[in-house]
Amino acid sequence: MKKIFTIVWLSGILGGMAYIFWYTDWKYSLPTPVPKQYHPVPVGAHIDLGGKLFVSGDKPVFIHFFNPDCPCSRFNIPYFKSLAKRYRDKISFAIVVLNNREYTAKEIQNKFDINIPVSFDSSLAAACGVYSTPQAVLLDANQHLYYRGNYNKSRYCTDTRSNYAQMAIDSLFASAERPVFTMYALRAYGCGLPVCTQK
Amino acid sequence: MEFKYKKAMVIDDNEIDLYIAEMLMATTGFAEKVVCVSSAREALAYLKSLNADPDSLPQFIFLDINMPEMTGFDFLNEYQHLPENIRKKCIIMMLTTSLDEDDRTQAESNQFVRKFLNKPLDRDKLAQLTAS
Amino acid sequence: MAHQPTYQSIHDAFLLQVKHKSDRLMNYFLVGFFLAGLLLAIFYDTWLIAAGVGSLALLAYYSTKVLLPGSNTYQYVVSTVFGIFMAQYIYQMHGLFEMHFIAFIGSAILVTYQNWKLQIPLALLVIVHHASFGYLQYIGYDKIYFTQLDYMTLQTFIIHGILATIVFFICGLWAFQLKKLNERMIEQTYEMGRFQEEELQKKALLQSNDNLKKSNRELDSFVYSVSHDLRAPLSSMLGVVGLCEMGTLDPFMQKNITLIKTSIRKLDGFIIDILDYSRNSRLEIDHQEIHFSDLLTDVSNNLKFMGTDDQKKVDVRTTVRNGVPFYSDKGRISIILNNLISNSIRYQNPQAPDPFVEINVNVSESAADILVKDNGIGISEENQVKVFNMFYRVSDKSIGSGLGLYIVKEAVEKLKGVLELRSEIGKGTEFVIRLPNLCS
Numbered sequence A: 001m002k003k004i005f006t007i008v009w010l011s012g013i014l015g016g017m018a019y020i021f022w023y024t025d026w027k028y029s030l031p032t033p034v035p036k037q038y039h040p041v042p043v044g045a046h047i048d049l050g051g052k053l054f055v056s057g058d059k060p061v062f063i064h065f066f067n068p069d070c071p072c073s074r075f076n077i078p079y080f081k082s083l084a085k086r087y088r089d090k091i092s093f094a095i096v097v098l099n100n101r102e103y104t105a106k107e108i109q110n111k112f113d114i115n116i117p118v119s120f121d122s123s124l125a126a127a128c129g130v131y132s133t134p135q136a137v138l139l140d141a142n143q144h145l146y147y148r149g150n151y152n153k154s155r156y157c158t159d160t161r162s163n164y165a166q167m168a169i170d171s172l173f174a175s176a177e178r179p180v181f182t183m184y185a186l187r188a189y190g191c192g193l194p195v196c197t198q199k
Numbered sequence B: 001m002e003f004k005y006k007k008a009m010v011i012d013d014n015e016i017d018l019y020i021a022e023m024l025m026a027t028t029g030f031a032e033k034v035v036c037v038s039s040a041r042e043a044l045a046y047l048k049s050l051n052a053d054p055d056s057l058p059q060f061i062f063l064d065i066n067m068p069e070m071t072g073f074d075f076l077n078e079y080q081h082l083p084e085n086i087r088k089k090c091i092i093m094m095l096t097t098s099l100d101e102d103d104r105t106q107a108e109s110n111q112f113v114r115k116f117l118n119k120p121l122d123r124d125k126l127a128q129l130t131a132s
Numbered sequence C: 001m002a003h004q005p006t007y008q009s010i011h012d013a014f015l016l017q018v019k020h021k022s023d024r025l026m027n028y029f030l031v032g033f034f035l036a037g038l039l040l041a042i043f044y045d046t047w048l049i050a051a052g053v054g055s056l057a058l059l060a061y062y063s064t065k066v067l068l069p070g071s072n073t074y075q076y077v078v079s080t081v082f083g084i085f086m087a088q089y090i091y092q093m094h095g096l097f098e099m100h101f102i103a104f105i106g107s108a109i110l111v112t113y114q115n116w117k118l119q120i121p122l123a124l125l126v127i128v129h130h131a132s133f134g135y136l137q138y139i140g141y142d143k144i145y146f147t148q149l150d151y152m153t154l155q156t157f158i159i160h161g162i163l164a165t166i167v168f169f170i171c172g173l174w175a176f177q178l179k180k181l182n183e184r185m186i187e188q189t190y191e192m193g194r195f196q197e198e199e200l201q202k203k204a205l206l207q208s209n210d211n212l213k214k215s216n217r218e219l220d221s222f223v224y225s226v227s228h229d230l231r232a233p234l235s236s237m238l239g240v241v242g243l244c245e246m247g248t249l250d251p252f253m254q255k256n257i258t259l260i261k262t263s264i265r266k267l268d269g270f271i272i273d274i275l276d277y278s279r280n281s282r283l284e285i286d287h288q289e290i291h292f293s294d295l296l297t298d299v300s301n302n303l304k305f306m307g308t309d310d311q312k313k314v315d316v317r318t319t320v321r322n323g324v325p326f327y328s329d330k331g332r333i334s335i336i337l338n339n340l341i342s343n344s345i346r347y348q349n350p351q352a353p354d355p356f357v358e359i360n361v362n363v364s365e366s367a368a369d370i371l372v373k374d375n376g377i378g379i380s381e382e383n384q385v386k387v388f389n390m391f392y393r394v395s396d397k398s399i400g401s402g403l404g405l406y407i408v409k410e411a412v413e414k415l416k417g418v419l420e421l422r423s424e425i426g427k428g429t430e431f432v433i434r435l436p437n438l439c440s
Helices: A002-029 A069-086 A106-110 A123-130 A162-176 B015-027 B039-047 B073-078 B084-088 B099-110 B123-131 C007-042 C046-068 C075-090 C097-113 C118-139 C154-248 C250-284 C292-301 C331-346 C382-386 C405-414
Strands: A061-066 A091-095 A135-139 A145-149 B007-009 B033-036 B060-064 B091-096 B113-118 C315-321 C356-363 C368-374 C417-426 C428-436
Touching: A002 C046, A002 C075, A061 A069, A061 A123, A061 C097, A069 A162, A069 C007, A091 A106, A091 A145, A091 C154, A123 C250, A135 A162, A145 A162, B007 B015, B007 B039, B015 B033, B015 B123, B015 C154, B033 B039, B033 C250, B039 B073, B060 B073, B073 B099, B091 B099, B099 B113, B099 C331, C007 C046, C046 C075, C075 C097, C075 C118, C075 C368, C097 C118, C097 C154, C097 C382, C118 C154, C154 C250, C250 C331, C250 C405, C292 C315, C292 C356, C331 C356, C331 C405, C331 C428, C405 C417, C405 C428
Parallel strands: A061 A091, B007 B033, B007 B060, B060 B091, B091 B113, C315 C356
Antiparallel strands: A061 A135, A135 A145, C356 C368, C368 C428, C417 C428
């Protein structure tokens, strides 16, 4: 008798665990809610950096929107680092930190272990139409918006077939047709700004 | 009456056994004189006193084994330290009620003991002695 | 020995000890795992997973322990819990493949329970988890976040499977070996305990044996002293009565004296019998070389009963055939011969013109065959069994104490021999004895 009860009880616990996993996964898969004052910036629009970023003029610009408090952003660090190293010569990389807390540029650069310009100007997010982190924004040499979206389909960059940012870069240099990005790429997920609400 | 031997000595702590021996030897004509001592110590003293006069020594000594203070075997131990002329003269018979085999063996292996006899002493036993 | 522990009880006590020790360790490990989960949550804010799954896992373990305290189900639960923690960490680090090593840590921890079967739930969980997620990835279901690697190829899966199985197998093997080793040790401890018990018992037995021997000797010595003191006055009496006999010719007196002598001899004979009986039953068996001719001569000379005066002299004839040395107990053989020959003399046939007792001894390597034959009055058939009984006398007119043949039988048995009686009333009696050679 006790045995049956124990079996039922343990199954219940197992179910509870499965539920927790599923629930967490579900939350991860939700996109970031679009803020009310969101002003969409279409692809191809000219982004006026306004000298806010110290980048040289004639290379494409890759802006990484980053929030140290956001776990998704933190997870992304090694991936972005590899991207930045790979295309260092061809693209100007920059990081925009969207966070209420004060960080120095040095601290941010230490996190990524690369020496690229860091900005704390959150108006750049609105300028690019970014409302979550981590997000990749790729501007071509003329500072037109080429790509704005997620790095990867899977939240945790595990699917190389869906490394969207990578694909955007590749196609830019190949001067091929801009690939059609699915909602997975364009619908931002991750933490909202500036404080993480989605974990 | 003719006596076989001049003198015999009986060493026994039991009065009655001394009496029996004395009477027996007298009536059977075994010995002319019977000296009765009731302890081995007395016996040794007596023998030593006759050292100067060997002819007065007893020819036969009847020795009991079980005696207080000095047993028959203790007497034999002392006897071997006596002067030779005494030892030459006397023939020792052990006389006892003991059924113990060891006593018999010990007695018969002693060079001074001629025979091992069971009490009581009687006419036939004395007759056997004179015959041998 | 009431307190002697059984093998089973030592075995169970030991198993319980192992279980308790392992359970204590498990408490520490589980708390450690839970805290590690919380630690990992810092990285990517996976607090819900860390707290939720971790505490559910601990709950599963402790609740099973409480619900089914007698069984070891909770150990299987702990095995599963290790697998769950592994999954939890992988998830918390978002597919950090290295977290799979937690499974191996769990596998090693389980060795402490010395039960190879505990590896099974963990192994199953790992394999099923690998297989199902790998398969899901393969078919394109891409909402799985358990690995950062590009989807798991079949080759990868197989290699991982084999290596993981090897680890689980080895841990299971060590658990099994440990158990076997401990069982052997328990057995040895138990055997040693038993052996020591036996040694103690043996010692006690030897001790009591020695004590018995000692008390036997003391008793025999006592009987000897007593008998000696009893016999001394008797011999004096016999001596004085002999003097009386010599001092009278009166037939009336002589007859009276004869009667006195008879009684005294009877009493003396009885005392000797008691002494013989005591010696035979209490003394240890001596091993001496027996020279039968000498022995028979001694016995003849010292016969305890020489016959009444109105009986004829019995002719004692002896024949001894020696082959090899014969070893036995001289004292007891003397007793046997003495009693048998005395009986032959005592119970001679008054009608026989030539009463004799013939003793034949035949010595061989294995035994000595002794035959004591006489032409006395014999023993009737119905009495032939009874004569060996203690204190049995055929009639009131019998002169003996009734102990003689009893002592003979006891002595023969003590020497591990056999005794046979053949007799015909009026004709004579034959005793056939075979005594084993004790030093062959």
